[in-house]
Amino acid sequence: MQPIRCLAAAVAYLAVLAAPSAAGLPGLPLPVQQEGAVYRVLHWVLALWLVREINSLLNAWAENNWIFRSGKGSWDWPQETAVVTGGAGGIGAIVVQRLLSHGVTVAVLDVQPLSDIFTPEERKRIKLYHCDVSSPDAVHKAAEALRSDHASPSILINNAGIGRGNTILETPPERLQRVMGINLLSQWYTIQEFLPDMLKKRKGHIMSTASMSAFVAMAGQADYAATKAGLMALHESLTAELKHLYKCPEIKTTVVFPTWTRTALTAPLEKGIRSSGAAMVDPKDVAELMVSQILAAKGGRLIWDPIGVVPAIRALPIWAQALIHDHLAQVAIGNEITGIAK
Structure with a gap:
């Protein structure tokens, strides 16, 4: 079009x-x-x-990595296998449902049991691998089991993420390591496990779930925002390496930037979010956007920003950025800081 x-x-x-x-x-x-x-x-x-x-x-x-033609013709969805980290619940579970509806074989890497939203028929079609994605050994073990049970995955959706509101001084080291491990380092481990087979086939799609926090970090959210900004850097480096180092632009990369999404983790912050004037979106809408990108065989950035201003905030004068940060400061620290997420 x-x-x-x-x-x-x-x-x-x-x-x-x-x-x-x-x-x-x-x-x-x-x-x-x-x-x-x-x-x-x-x-x-x-x-x-x-x-x-x-x-x-x-x-x-x-x-599309400067390729004119669409890559959709190389995909046969009933023959494809997707890995979804954090796919047992939340946005990830809805992504799994959408992929299943198109015939894709789905493997979930998670420490949680499958959500109640899955039907008995869907449960039969999902292979759940209990896996702490912050552990490289656990990821390798799950990947070996997955490759033994199914074909090598052609789709990797790194959706696992946690977030808890803590000020910088109040964040204990073990908590910081946990957030960094699940939100950011886990994606190195999964990419290292599954990318080599994609390179052999010269086909694949790697998707990362970041957040608007990558562009605008808030008070009481430093650890979470740092991981999401790191995911943006990871996506850009991975895309460049695929094109220039591995000479494989056919493998697509997508990074997703949802805004505040209505999940159990954002419930403690709803009052602050509403007072800031920000809108909350339904997780089904975010999941639909993600799966549509996979089905279209497109790469790039998916930014939940109807008027397209959030990525440009970093280019604003310092005083304008300060006003925005001041306006958003109370979203987290103005509430009981118990849970925060995309």
């Missing part, structure tokens, strides 16, 4: 350029005194539309 929209914008803009005035455009019989103003408005509106569509087209091309 993007090439079609870009072509339509180009045709409309060229039509305006070719017309000597607004009166020369079909369907616009205007008084002479209004022709100049209408022509100028049309000229700039269509020019901006064309620039926007060209930018979108270039973004899509870049996110």
Whole structure:
């Protein structure tokens, strides 16, 4: 659709350029005194539309690793195996359900039992591997069992994550290591386990669940936000290595940035979130966005930001960034700090 929209914008803009005035455009019989103003408005509106569509087209091309063709033809969903960390509950469980509905074989790496949202039929089709993803040995053991039970996975969704609100001074070392291990280091371990087989097949998709906290860290959330910013760096480095080191741009990488999502972990913070003016989204919507990206065989960044301003916050003047941080400070520290997550 993007090439079609870009072509339509180009045709409309060229039509305006070719017309000597607004009166020369079909369907616009205007008084002479209004022709100049209408022509100028049309000229700039269509020019901006064309620039926007060209930018979108270039973004899509870049996110597809500068490959023109779609990679959807190489995927046969009933023949694919996906690994979902943290897939026993929350957003991950809904992602598992969506993948199952398309015939994908799903393996879940989690320390929790499967959620009650799964039907008996879905439970029969899910292979649950009890695995502490913060342990490289546990991840290797689960990966070996998975490869013995199924084909090597072509899809890796790193969704496991925890978060608890603590100030920097109140964060005990064991807690900090746990958050870093599950949210960030685990993704090194799973990528190291499953990427080599993807490289052999020259096909795969690696998806990481980050958070808007990667762009805007809040008081009482330093450990969580640091891991999510780290995931953004991991995604960018992995994408570059696949293209330039392994010469395998066919393997897609996606990093997801949900906003506040209505889960059990965000329940203690709902009052603060509402007072900040931020909206909360349904986990089903986030899961649908993630699975749609997999099915489209697209890579890139999925940012839950309808008006597209959050990633640009880092480019704002320091005083503007300070005002935003001040506004958001009470979301965590203004509530009982018991649990915080994407």
